[in-house]
Amino acid sequence: MPLFWRYLTYAYWKVFLLSTFGFICVLLITRLKEIARFAALATGLEKILLYTLYQIPHILPIALPISCLISALLLFQRFSKTQELTALRASGFSLKKISLPILASAFLISFFNFYIASETTPRCINASKKIAHSQISLNPIFLLEKPKLLKIKKAFVDLETSPDSNSAKNLIFITPNKYHSKLFLMKAEKLSLEDGILIGSNVALISHIETPNHFDTLIVENQKLMKTEARKITKIMKSESFPLNSLHLPTKMLLIRAEKESAAKKQTLYLEIIRRLAISFSAFSFTFIGIAYGIQISRIESKKKLFIAVLFALFILVSFIGAKALKGHPFSSALIYILVQPVILFFSTRSIRRTSAGLL
Numbered sequence: 001m002p003l004f005w006r007y008l009t010y011a012y013w014k015v016f017l018l019s020t021f022g023f024i025c026v027l028l029i030t031r032l033k034e035i036a037r038f039a040a041l042a043t044g045l046e047k048i049l050l051y052t053l054y055q056i057p058h059i060l061p062i063a064l065p066i067s068c069l070i071s072a073l074l075l076f077q078r079f080s081k082t083q084e085l086t087a088l089r090a091s092g093f094s095l096k097k098i099s100l101p102i103l104a105s106a107f108l109i110s111f112f113n114f115y116i117a118s119e120t121t122p123r124c125i126n127a128s129k130k131i132a133h134s135q136i137s138l139n140p141i142f143l144l145e146k147p148k149l150l151k152i153k154k155a156f157v158d159l160e161t162s163p164d165s166n167s168a169k170n171l172i173f174i175t176p177n178k179y180h181s182k183l184f185l186m187k188a189e190k191l192s193l194e195d196g197i198l199i200g201s202n203v204a205l206i207s208h209i210e211t212p213n214h215f216d217t218l219i220v221e222n223q224k225l226m227k228t229e230a231r232k233i234t235k236i237m238k239s240e241s242f243p244l245n246s247l248h249l250p251t252k253m254l255l256i257r258a259e260k261e262s263a264a265k266k267q268t269l270y271l272e273i274i275r276r277l278a279i280s281f282s283a284f285s286f287t288f289i290g291i292a293y294g295i296q297i298s299r300i301e302s303k304k305k306l307f308i309a310v311l312f313a314l315f316i317l318v319s320f321i322g323a324k325a326l327k328g329h330p331f332s333s334a335l336i337y338i339l340v341q342p343v344i345l346f347f348s349t350r351s352i353r354r355t356s357a358g359l360l
Helices: 003-030 032-041 045-081 084-090 095-136 140-145 230-237 251-260 263-294 304-325 330-356
Strands: 156-161 167-176 183-194 197-210 216-229
Touching: 003 032, 003 045, 003 095, 032 045, 045 084, 045 095, 045 263, 045 304, 084 095, 095 263, 095 330, 140 156, 140 167, 140 183, 251 263, 263 304, 263 330, 304 330
Parallel strands: none
Antiparallel strands: 156 167, 167 183, 183 197, 197 216
16 A cells, blocks of 8 residues: 555544544433433443443444544645645646545445444344333333333323433323223322332222123222332333334345335335445545545635535435435435435536646
């Protein structure tokens, strides 16, 4: 490898790794509320740290492309200001040859990003949900906040909980009785969890029982104070598994599952694969944008190219959000994932050609 390629690659990777670390820290802070709620449920520091580590692959597929953009922009802006780029071009190196080691690095990052998006992230989502699901057995109040996890179907739950999910008030819980067509109602003025014991204040229970004479017998029970083991309650209420969707499956499993599903379901599964490919390729696209709009050939410093680079990057990120919102229309969503980045790359290539020709 030529010496100047090593120099360029080192400068690119140094900023890239620092930017990635910074984005991981910032984006983990955005998930701090979720981590804090899990910490209130968890029984040990090891599980809290493990759950926090499982959040990082959620962040990386987007953090890596943005870090690529920042690294390429800063690198070529610095080369332009210090005239290193001018010296390299005066030595006979074209912009294509100068950019080659950076683009090669971007390809490697794209492959790494695809592995994260297609394999690591789904597995970490499953692992984090599994840990959280196991901890729910310690706290029935948290379980009541997540009706999707309830084993009891068609239940209505309304309550006001504390931030740590260790207490709640004004609980209303209504569910059909599985033995007949009547409803069961529970109302509690206050619930609290203390050392694995669920304590209820001013609890009212309304239920029905079948009698030999087929009378409709209504049972109303009022308790000023109720105590029971939390594990016994959650064992009745908690579903043994949590719902899975395409986000939770590695790409290989998506392809296997697509062979067995209907045409409509196949489109959804293939759309998820296209989404992962688009997000992975964005690492290369963002690097290319950084190179194209990081080069400055004017003596007068201008922020125009920087503004265009940021605008293009935002456009790609917004297109990901828009395409995901249109998942009910798989064809339109797939077109957005597939077409947006090539269009941006076309304009970026045009910018590089104008720069090579000495045009602003």
